[in-house]
Amino acid sequence: MTGVLSAFLHELPALRDRSIVGIFTNFLTLRVSVFAPSGDFRMKLMPDDSSLLHDFLEQGSGAAFAAIVSRYLPMVYGTALRTLAGDRHAADDVAQQVFIALIANAGRLTQNRSIAGWLHGTAHNLAVNRIRSDRRRAEREQEAILREDTNAAVSAIGDE
Numbered sequence: 833m834t835g836v837l838s839a840f841l842h843e844l845p846a847l848r849d850r851s852i853v854g855i856f857t858n859f860l861t862l863r864v865s866v867f868a869p870s871g872d873f874r875m876k877l878m879p880d881d882s883s884l885l886h887d888f889l890e891q892g893s894g895a896a897f898a899a900i901v902s903r904y905l906p907m908v909y910g911t912a913l914r915t916l917a918g919d920r921h922a923a924d925d926v927a928q929q930v931f932i933a934l935i936a937n938a939g940r941l942t943q944n945r946s947i948a949g950w951l952h953g954t955a956h957n958l959a960v961n962r963i964r965s966d967r968r969r970a971e972r973e974q975e976a977i978l979r980e981d982t983n984a985a986v987s988a989i990g991d992e
Contacts, residue, residue: 881947885938901931904948908955915959922962930955 879887879899887896905927912926913919933954934947941947 880945882942882945885942885947889938889942897935900934900947904951905931907948908951911952911955912959915956916962922966923959926955926958926962929958933958 879896881900881903884893884896884900887893888900908930909923909927912923912930916922916926930951934941934951937950941950944950
């Protein structure tokens with residue numbers, strides 16, 4: 833990876849003076865592929881998120897949506913997993929819900945070049961909602977158990 837990065841920096845001298853964040857942003861935006869043993873590099877411009885969403889909406893391109901999912905699934909799953917304190921099954925569910933929400937909201941997100949922030953925020957919010965929902969369910973179940981025990985105790989006293 834270091835060789836590819838140094839070759840990338842050699843090919844694009846203008847990036848040498850930029851911040852490390854800018855360099856890595858550009859490095860991630862451009863896929864560097866080595867095709868020839870002579871070291872000749874060709875840059876393939878990866879489509880931005882709005883292009884992929886547009887292809888998905890207008891043409892029903894499953895490949896475009898799959899590209900978005902493969903690009904952002906690690907970030908979405910990681911956000912959900914951290915928010916849910918390591919609960920992998922719940923993180924899986926949240927990640928699925930995030931991409932379902934993306935399908936539902938894709939039309940209004942096509943104006944954004946990157947949807948990373950929206951996906952991250954949605955993953956976090958859905959994970960927090962999951963925590964709240966699980967907590968409320970546990971409280972309701974505990975109340976039902978206490979009510980059942982109380983009713984059984986009252987019935988036992990009434991039978992005596």
